[in-house]
Amino acid sequence: MSVAPPPYPNRGATTLSAVTALAQRLSARSGRRRRPARAVDRTVTVEVRTVRHPCDDVVAVELVPAGPAPLPAWRAGAQVDVELPSGLLRQYSLCGDPADRTVYRIAVRAVPGGEGSAQMHRLTPGTRLRLRGPRNAFPLAAAPDHLFLAGGIGITPIAPMVRTVHAAGLPWRLVHTGRDLASMPLSAELATLAPDRVLRRPDDDGRGLPTAAELLAGAGAGTAVYCCGPPPMIETVRRALPAGRRFHSERFSPPPIRDGRPFTVRIAGGPDVAVPADRTALDAVRAVRPDMPYSCRQGFCGTCHVPLLAGTTRDDPAGPGRTALCVARADGDGVVVDLDR
Known part of the structure; x- marks a missing residue:
């Protein structure tokens, strides 16, 4: 019996597997958290x-x-x-x-x-x-098996991952959740690749919100779990996975502020801006400079990265000499930034 070639052929699947496997081994050895993607000047x-x-x-x-x-x-x-x-x-x-x-x-x-x-x-x-x-900033890494979890519009970065892994002939499974089937785009199309590997799980089917056990059903020790959706869904899955398991996530909203403490942003040539414990520096700065640009609000797009003239920050993906106003917080009482360069 002949077998039809998989749809969405990915000519780079073999190379991708080799490169990402190497990158993953190096990352595991270093023990470092993956840094956000660098800006692309194009x-x-x-x-x-x-x-x-x-x-x-x-x-x-x-x-x-x-x-x-x-x-x-x-x-x-x-x-x-x-x-x-x-x-x-x-x-x-x-x-x-x-x-x-x-x-x-x-x-x-x-x-x-x-x-x-x-x-x-x-x-x-x-x-x-x-x-x-x-x-x-959400790369697909090679693994023996993949579990993809998507909540609502979180299916968008997951969909090409499913196609790539399927074209490479690797095991995978997709769980797509949402308030109802009519609100869940793309996954019906993905189900045509392998209907038995796609679970479309609406909240209105009488079972309520899916549990972590339901979402992670069948995931083995070698399964790489990819999750994109609302922050509560991501955190539920993260907490349920044993330590050391391969978990990759992306959120479509700003990360929550945990253990925040107030600090001051001094704008070179401008005013001092107080940043409350429960707000970001970007929010506070935009109150006095509403033209301050931003995009992703998660640190990796680079739009709100500005020169850091004095002070040090934590949770900062911007790199040496710069700070990401949307996520970084001062280590001490404050920082000095330049919004005009």
């Missing part, structure tokens, strides 16, 4: 090809090159900064096929009061946009 002009609505509150947009050159290569888990028609910069995961450089696909859920998502939902075919990237 701007690409694209054109909206199609706009559709897989769910009532989700828009799926196809972006194609505005010129003859193919789109920059990317790998599963990658994101791009989208410069919206108003000039607002927002970051979205690529959810298409990494092997297809003719089109980027993005899916965005409408957020009440969210200016970025509102503009994405108003896009029309033919609109030109500028992108920055792609960059990858």
